[in-house]
Amino acid sequence: MAASRSSVSIEDWTMSGDDFTEANRANWDERVAPHLIAYGTDNFTADPAALSDVVRTDYELMAPYLPHESVEGLRLVHLQCHIGTDTLSWARLGADVTGIDFSSKAISAARKLADNAGLDATFIEATVDDAADYANSRFDVVYTGIGAITWLADLEKWATTVFRLLKPGGLFFIRDGHPMLYSVDDERTDGQLVLTSPYFSGHGPLRFDEGTTYADDAVQLNNVTTYEWPHSLSEIIQPLLSVGLELLSFQEHAVIPWKALPSMVPTHHGFELPGGAERLPLTFSLAARRPL
Numbered sequence: 563m564a565a566s567r568s569s570v571s572i573e574d575w576t577m578s579g580d581d582f583t584e585a586n587r588a589n590w591d592e593r594v595a596p597h598l599i600a601y602g603t604d605n606f607t608a609d610p611a612a613l614s615d616v617v618r619t620d621y622e623l624m625a626p627y628l629p630h631e632s633v634e635g636l637r638l639v640h641l642q643c644h645i646g647t648d649t650l651s652w653a654r655l656g657a658d659v660t661g662i663d664f665s666s667k668a669i670s671a672a673r674k675l676a677d678n679a680g681l682d683a684t685f686i687e688a689t690v691d692d693a694a695d696y697a698n699s700r701f702d703v704v705y706t707g708i709g710a711i712t713w714l715a716d717l718e719k720w721a722t723t724v725f726r727l728l729k730p731g732g733l734f735f736i737r738d739g740h741p742m743l744y745s746v747d748d749e750r751t752d753g754q755l756v757l758t759s760p761y762f763s764g765h766g767p768l769r770f771d772e773g774t775t776y777a778d779d780a781v782q783l784n785n786v787t788t789y790e791w792p793h794s795l796s797e798i799i800q801p802l803l804s805v806g807l808e809l810l811s812f813q814e815h816a817v818i819p820w821k822a823l824p825s826m827v828p829t830h831h832g833f834e835l836p837g838g839a840e841r842l843p844l845t846f847s848l849a850a851r852r853p854l
C-alpha cells in the first residue's frame with residue numbers, strides 16, 4: 563500500500579463491495595506474470611533449498627509459539643498467498659500447506675510453481691471472507707504474510723475466517739505493514755515524515771490509480787485502479803480478540819522488505835529509515851492462539 567493516496571472519489575460511492583473486489587482482482591491477476599519474474603521463481607524452482615526472505619523472517623518471529631519451534635508436519639493455511647512463493651517456502655520447511663487467494667491467475671501460477679518445484683501443496687481460489695467455506699477448518703497454523711491486510715474491507719469477517727480455519731489450540735501469525743507507515747506521505751524525498759493519509763478506517767476505501775507494482779517499477783499495468791482500506795492497530799487487533807483468539811505476542815519492527823518511502827535505505831535485511839530506526843514503526847507482527 564502506498565502512503566500518498568487520493569481518497570475515494572464521489573462516483574465511487576455508488577460502487578458496491580463487489581465492484582471494489584473486482585477492480586482489485588483484475589489488478590492482481592495482471593501482476594501475476596511480472597511477479598513470476600520479479601520474485602525469482604526460476605531460482606526458487608531450481609534450488610530445492612530456496613526460501614523466501616519473508617518466510618525466513620516470519621519463521622524466526624513465529625517459532626517461539628510453535629510446538630517444538632518448528633512447522634514440521636503442521637497443517638498450515640496461507641491467506642492471500644499470491645503466486646505461492648511464501649506458501650511453498652513453508653512446504654520446504656516441512657509444513658503441509660494450503661494457499662488461498664482470490665486471483666485465479668495467482669492460484670494457477672502457484673499450482674504450476676508447486677509442480678515445477680516438486681512440492682505437495684493445495685491452492686484454493688477464494689476470497690478471505692469465503693475462505694473458511696472452502697478449506698477444511700482444522701489448521702494448526704493460519705498465516706498471513708506482508709502486504710495483505712489493506713486489501714480487506716472488513717476485519718471482523720477476516721477475524722472470523724481466521725478463527726474458523728484454526729483448530730482449537732492452533733496459531734495465527736501475521737506480519738504486515740504498520741498502519742502508521744501507511745499514513746505517511748510516500749512521495750516526499752526530503753526524509754520528513756508527514757502524515758497525509760488516514761490512520762483509522764473511517765470513510766471507506768482509498769482509491770489508487772498507480773498502474774505500477776512494488777516488485778518491478780518498470781511494469782505498466784492496464785488495470786490501474788485499486789481500492790485499499792486503512793486499518794488502525796486497534797482495528798486490526800480488536801476483531802481477533804472479539805472472536806476469541808488469545809494474544810500471544812505483538813511487536814513493531816523498524817525494517818520492511820520493500821522501499822516504502824523514497825528516503826529509505828537498504829540494509830542486509832530489508833529497508834530502514836535513515837537517521838534513526840526509532841523514528842517510526844514500519845511493520846508489525848502478531849501471534850495469537852485459538853483456545854483449546
Ligand SMILES: C[S@@+](CC[C@H](N)C(=O)[O-])C[C@H]1O[C@@H](n2cnc3c(N)ncnc32)[C@H](O)[C@@H]1O
Binds near residue numbers: 668707708
Ligand atoms: C501483496 S500480495 C500478498 C503478498 C505476499 N506476501 C507475497 O508477496 O507473495 C496480496 C495478495 O492478496 C490477494 N487478495 C487481495 N484481496 C483479496 C481478498 N479479498 N481475498 C483473497 N485474496 C485477496 C491478492 O490477489 C494478492 O495475491
